[in-house]
Amino acid sequence: MLGHVPSKRERDFLRRISLVMGNRNQLQWGLPALDSFELNRSIYQIPRPDFVALRDELIALLEIGDLVRKPVRQLSLGERMKVEIVGSLLHRPQVLFLDEPTIGLDVTMQKRIREFVALYRQRHEATVMLTSHYMADVEALCERVIVIHHGKILFDGDLAALADTVAAWKTIAVVLENGAGDLSTYGDVIHRDGDLVTFRVPKAETARVTARLLAEQDVLDLNVEDPPIEDVIELVFAREAVE
Amino acid sequence: MTTLRVALLHLRIGVMNDLQYRVNFALQVLQSALALATGLIVIALVYSHVAELNGWSQSELLAVLGTQILMGGVIRMLIQPNMMRLTEDVREGKLDHALTKPVDAQMLVSVREVQVWQAVDILVGATVIAIALVRLGGDLGVFDALAFAVALAFGAVMLYCFWLLLATGSFWIVSMWFLPELFEGVFQTGRWPVGIYPQWLRFGITFLVPIAFAVTVPAEAVTSRLEWQTLALAAGFAVVLFAFTRWFWRFGLRNYTGASA
Amino acid sequence: MSTTPITAPLAQVNRLRSLVDFYLTTMRTAVQQQFQYRAATYMYLVGMVAEPVIYLVVWSTIADQSGGTVGGLTAGEFAAYYIVWTLVRTMNIVFTPYGWEWRIREGELSGQLLRPLHPIHYDLAWFAGGKVPWVLFYLPIAVVLTLVFNPTFDVRPLEVAVFGVAVWGAYLIRTFNQTALGLICFWTTRVGALFQLYIVLELLLSGRLVPLTLFPEWVQTIAWFLPFRWTFYFPIQTLVGDLTNAELLGGLAMQVFWTVVGIGVFSLVWRYAIRRYTAVGN
Numbered sequence: 001m002l003g004h005v006p007s008k009r010e011r012d013f014l015r016r017i018s019l020v021m022g023n024r025n026q027l028q029w030g031l032p033a034l035d036s037f038e039l040n041r042s043i044y045q046i047p048r049p050d051f052v053a054l055r056d057e058l059i060a061l062l063e064i065g066d067l068v069r070k071p072v073r074q075l076s077l078g079e080r081m082k083v084e085i086v087g088s089l090l091h092r093p094q095v096l097f098l099d100e101p102t103i104g105l106d107v108t109m110q111k112r113i114r115e116f117v118a119l120y121r122q123r124h125e126a127t128v129m130l131t132s133h134y135m136a137d138v139e140a141l142c143e144r145v146i147v148i149h150h151g152k153i154l155f156d157g158d159l160a161a162l163a164d165t166v167a168a169w170k171t172i173a174v175v176l177e178n179g180a181g182d183l184s185t186y187g188d189v190i191h192r193d194g195d196l197v198t199f200r201v202p203k204a205e206t207a208r209v210t211a212r213l214l215a216e217q218d219v220l221d222l223n224v225e226d227p228p229i230e231d232v233i234e235l236v237f238a239r240e241a242v243e
Numbered sequence: 244m245t246t247l248r249v250a251l252l253h254l255r256i257g258v259m260n261d262l263q264y265r266v267n268f269a270l271q272v273l274q275s276a277l278a279l280a281t282g283l284i285v286i287a288l289v290y291s292h293v294a295e296l297n298g299w300s301q302s303e304l305l306a307v308l309g310t311q312i313l314m315g316g317v318i319r320m321l322i323q324p325n326m327m328r329l330t331e332d333v334r335e336g337k338l339d340h341a342l343t344k345p346v347d348a349q350m351l352v353s354v355r356e357v358q359v360w361q362a363v364d365i366l367v368g369a370t371v372i373a374i375a376l377v378r379l380g381g382d383l384g385v386f387d388a389l390a391f392a393v394a395l396a397f398g399a400v401m402l403y404c405f406w407l408l409l410a411t412g413s414f415w416i417v418s419m420w421f422l423p424e425l426f427e428g429v430f431q432t433g434r435w436p437v438g439i440y441p442q443w444l445r446f447g448i449t450f451l452v453p454i455a456f457a458v459t460v461p462a463e464a465v466t467s468r469l470e471w472q473t474l475a476l477a478a479g480f481a482v483v484l485f486a487f488t489r490w491f492w493r494f495g496l497r498n499y500t501g502a503s504a
Numbered sequence: 505m506s507t508t509p510i511t512a513p514l515a516q517v518n519r520l521r522s523l524v525d526f527y528l529t530t531m532r533t534a535v536q537q538q539f540q541y542r543a544a545t546y547m548y549l550v551g552m553v554a555e556p557v558i559y560l561v562v563w564s565t566i567a568d569q570s571g572g573t574v575g576g577l578t579a580g581e582f583a584a585y586y587i588v589w590t591l592v593r594t595m596n597i598v599f600t601p602y603g604w605e606w607r608i609r610e611g612e613l614s615g616q617l618l619r620p621l622h623p624i625h626y627d628l629a630w631f632a633g634g635k636v637p638w639v640l641f642y643l644p645i646a647v648v649l650t651l652v653f654n655p656t657f658d659v660r661p662l663e664v665a666v667f668g669v670a671v672w673g674a675y676l677i678r679t680f681n682q683t684a685l686g687l688i689c690f691w692t693t694r695v696g697a698l699f700q701l702y703i704v705l706e707l708l709l710s711g712r713l714v715p716l717t718l719f720p721e722w723v724q725t726i727a728w729f730l731p732f733r734w735t736f737y738f739p740i741q742t743l744v745g746d747l748t749n750a751e752l753l754g755g756l757a758m759q760v761f762w763t764v765v766g767i768g769v770f771s772l773v774w775r776y777a778i779r780r781y782t783a784v785g786n
Binding site for chain 2: 543544547548550551552553554555557558561562565566569570574575652694696697700701704707708713714718719720
Binding site for chain 1: 611
């Protein structure tokens, strides 16, 4: 990795990577984050002008100006995550390891963190190695996905390709004038709630089935969706369990 | 009454829980053995230089050591786990679980935790006392034995009150994690007869931290040196302390507001 | 964001200068943090003082009962011994194996191992920095102890100078010994038992319990071959005992020797520990 052998733990290698763990902090608990940043500066030997410039930039970007002056233990979980991430980026790592970074955070904060990491990745051409239970993290940050189950690699490739391989269908949700009757000619009916009917159709058939529905039924509302990534992943694991 | 039954039930569950961890038993035995060895070595060293310390012979001092170890076991088995859990619950705002149960809160927070393996120290302490008695001539009069048991009970009650008073203090001063270590340090004073300490310290470890009542007094009882006035004082102090502790606990509860994260 | 191209080589840093910078920064941070937690520190110090005060009272009582001295020491000299003991103790507090247990359990270790600096530097620097506030907090306690127990003191300037170095020697020896012990956590979670054994040996053979001269001859002989006496007895004796210049400097040399041994043992255990950690995972 990066031209080094990781297990040798050479100093130059370690200076190029960074680890952020969700729900665990590496910053000093009782002191303001700014003091911990200073500590990081000395650990990674970041030249002071670069350090100050990047630090102030990241603080402004995540809007944590007053947070960095309060002791870390007084911050909420989301605020703590923000300062942790800033602390981990100060030495401009090329590889960023994120271990469950959004765990326990509320939805807005999760989005904010994802956006920020994606931005950093883009601007600095850094590599992000992400482990997460949240598929939204995966969707937002990962082009290449590796699914590992019990130490075996089940899949390694594009996120889009993953869906095509494992779950090559789409769902069509329609609200009909009259939802009763046999609709199985259109596709698998996976959900029915009065006049709201949801079909699963093979990807290739989607356009044709949609056209037929619109022509032959009284459609009040129609929605075509890719299978949710959670279902796709679930299928990957399920397939493994069977094979 | 129901409170007693609930208490016993909690105790039983706590014991069964702990019994699962047999490795802890081996570790506890090792720990107790080391502490005992250290205590014995120190006593041997002391008595290699003198024949009696403050009027106590070596065998009599063994009885003091045994009582201190026994009491230590009682504290670490029943009192300390509950009181530390209480301070934790207050700090993390989890006390409401205990407060909303239909039993007396003080009773509940005092019995729900038990560190079974600390009972090893109770056995060790009792054995050391027995050995001391053997070396002293072998017989223990009925009155002495009774006085010993009673003194132990009073001592335990007083130590419980002391710990509960401190734990109740956590309603106001939230951080109390240093208590076990701090107490452990001060409790070591119990290994020696209270008479050797300077006045001010003697007062402190009698009435502020009731170590003299918990260790020296029962040791005096078992070595037939106890005067009935001392036992009466112990009884009186125990009652007063318990009443005060109860009042302070309820006072603290009234002021309690959940301190959430 | 600023646009330093990512493929540029990392700024080459002078190894020694960066280490010094790290130590100073870490020590400063430790000082700040200790001042934040001063109430807890005070509680700890008070508890810590209980131990030597008990020993002091016991041996003073024996001395008084035995016509003034025991083992050649008067009550006043015992007081001096144990009061200096408290200062030495403050200085030789280090990161314990329980700390390593906690570190591994809380997952902090992974983060530590991914830093470009060996965790030992952090521990050494952190605890060293912490000494400054600790000694400051401790001074009033020392004054009180002196007023209460009337120690008899007789020091020369050289003794004070050697003392100043010796306490750091004690610090280093204990750090490396206890870190080596702590690394055993990589193999078992029951390192507490081993550490307890270590503490008991230290208690008896280091002068922590009593001045070593009060022990029978054969115990004193054993103590000579172990590192413990250089973590308590020697530093205390530089101030309290009447050591000749040769003994003072020879003692420092012994501390250097045991520090080197400690570093050696620690480095060896570390190599195997790291191998085990990466093999087994956390």
